[in-house]
C-alpha cells in the first residue's frame with residue numbers, strides 16, 4: 001500500500017475516532033442536562049400542586065384553585081393530580097374538576113390513601129406502563145397537614161426528553177458532519193502535500209534505476225523534501241558522470257581492440273590457408289581455436305560498439321520497404337545448421353500473407369537473428385517455431401521455443417545491458433558464452449521502429465518472444 005493511502009487511512013481513522021468520542025460525550029452531557037431539567041420541571045409542578053392543595057383544603061369545591069387542575073392536566077406527562085389530608089383521605093382530585101362527577105367519584109367512595117409520604121417512586125401498572133409518583137406534604141392555610149400527589153407518565157416523560165435530545169443534537173451533528181467533511185478534504189490536501197514529493201522521488205529513483213541517468217527531480221521547496229531532491233539530483237549527476245566515463249572508456253578500448261583482434265583473425269586465416277597448401281591439409285587444432293576465439297571477440301567488440309552508438313544517440317536507422325517474411329526466412333536458414341548440430345527443428349510458419357512494411361532491413365535482421373538465435377541457443381531438445389502473424393495495426397514475429405525457459409522474476413531484467421541468466425560456473429553453457437547485449441540492442445532497435453518486444457516464459461518448458469512492428 002502506498003504511503004499516501006496509509007496516511008489517508010490513518011488520519012481518517014483518527015478523525016472518525018475523535019468524532020465518535022465527541023459525539024458520545026455530547027450525547028452524554030446533553031442527556032444529563034435534559035434529565036436534570038425534567039426533574040426540575042417535575043419538582044416545580046409538584047411545588048405548584050402543593051400550593052393548590054394548601055388553598056383548596058377545607059374550601060368549597062368551586063374554589064378558583066380548581067382551574068389550576070385543568071392547567072396541570074394540559075401537560076401531557078401528567079396523568080393525575082390529587083390532594084390528601086393527614087388521614088390519607090382524598091379531598092381534591094383531578095376527577096372533581098369534571099363537570100358531573102359520577103357516583104363513584106363522590107367522597108364517600110373515595111379510596112383512602114395510605115398515610116402521606118413525601119418522595120418520588122416508580123410504579124409499574126398491570127398494563128406495563130410505568131408511572132412516576134411524586135408526593136409532597138405541607139401545612140395547609142388552615143394549619144393542617146396536606147399532601148400533594150402528582151403522577152407522571154414515564155413513557156411520555158422519556159418521549160419528551162428524547163425529542164428535546166433530538167432537537168438539540170441535530171444542530172450539533174450537522175456541525176460535526178461538516179467538520180468531518182472539512183477534515184476529509186484537509187486529509188486529502190495534507191497527504192498530497194506530503195506524499196506528492198515522495199511519489200516524485202520514487203518515480204525519479206525508478207527512472208534512474210531503469211538507466212535514464214539524465215532524469216532530475218524538480219526542487220520545489222526548501223524543506224527536508226527539497227533537500228532530499230537536491231541530494232538525489234547530485235547523486236544522479238555523479239552517476240551520469242561515472243556512466244559517461246565508463247562509456248568513453250569502453251568505447252576507446254573497443255576501438256583499440258578492434259584492429260589487433262581483426263589482425264589475429266586474418267593472420268589465423270592466412271596461416272590456415274598456407275598450411276592447407278604446404279602441409280597437405282594438416283592444420284593444428286589450436287589454430288581453429290585461435291580463429292574461433294578471435295571471431296567471438298570480434299562479435300563482442302561489434303556489440304560493444306553498437307551499445308556505445310546507442311548511448312551516444314548515433315545509431316541511425318536506414319528506413320526502406322522491408323519484407324518481414326524474407327528477413328525471417330533468411331534468419332531461420334542461417335541458424336538452421338547450428339540448430340541441426342543440436343538436433344533441433346527450426347521452422348518458419350507464415351499463417352497469412354504479410355504485407356510489406358517499412359524499417360531498417362539490416363537492423364531488423366540483426367534483431368531476428370538474435371532472438372531466433374537465443375531460442376536455438378537455450379533449447380536443448382524439441383523445436384523452435386517462428387510464426388509470422390498480423391494483428392490490427394501490427395505485424396508480429398512470434399518466436400516459440402521448447403527450451404530452458406526464463407524465471408518469471410528475471411523477465412523484467414532481460415533487456416538490461418550485460419544481463420544474462422545463470423551465466424555462473426554452474427549455469428547454462430550458452431549463457432556463459434554470451435555477452436548479454438543482444439536483447440538490449442534488439443529492444444532499442446524495435447522501439448526505434450515504433451514497436452515492442454513481449455516475453456512469455458515458463459521455466460523448464462520454453463519461452464515465447466513476440467516482436468511487434470507497426471503495420472503500414
Ligand SMILES: Nc1ncnc2c1ncn2[C@@H]1O[C@H](COP(=O)(O)OP(=O)(O)O)[C@@H](O)[C@H]1O
Pocket residue numbers: 370374375376378401403404405406414419420421422430431433434435436437438439440463
Ligand atoms: N529463448 C530464451 N530462452 C531462455 N533464456 C533466454 C532466451 N533468450 C534470452 N534468454 C536469456 O536472456 C539472456 C540475455 O540474452 P541476450 O541479451 O541475447 O544475450 P546473450 O545471447 O548474449 O546471452 C541470455 O543470457 C539468456 O539467459
Ligand SMILES: [Mg+2]
Pocket residue numbers: 370371373374434438439
Ligand atoms: Mg543473444
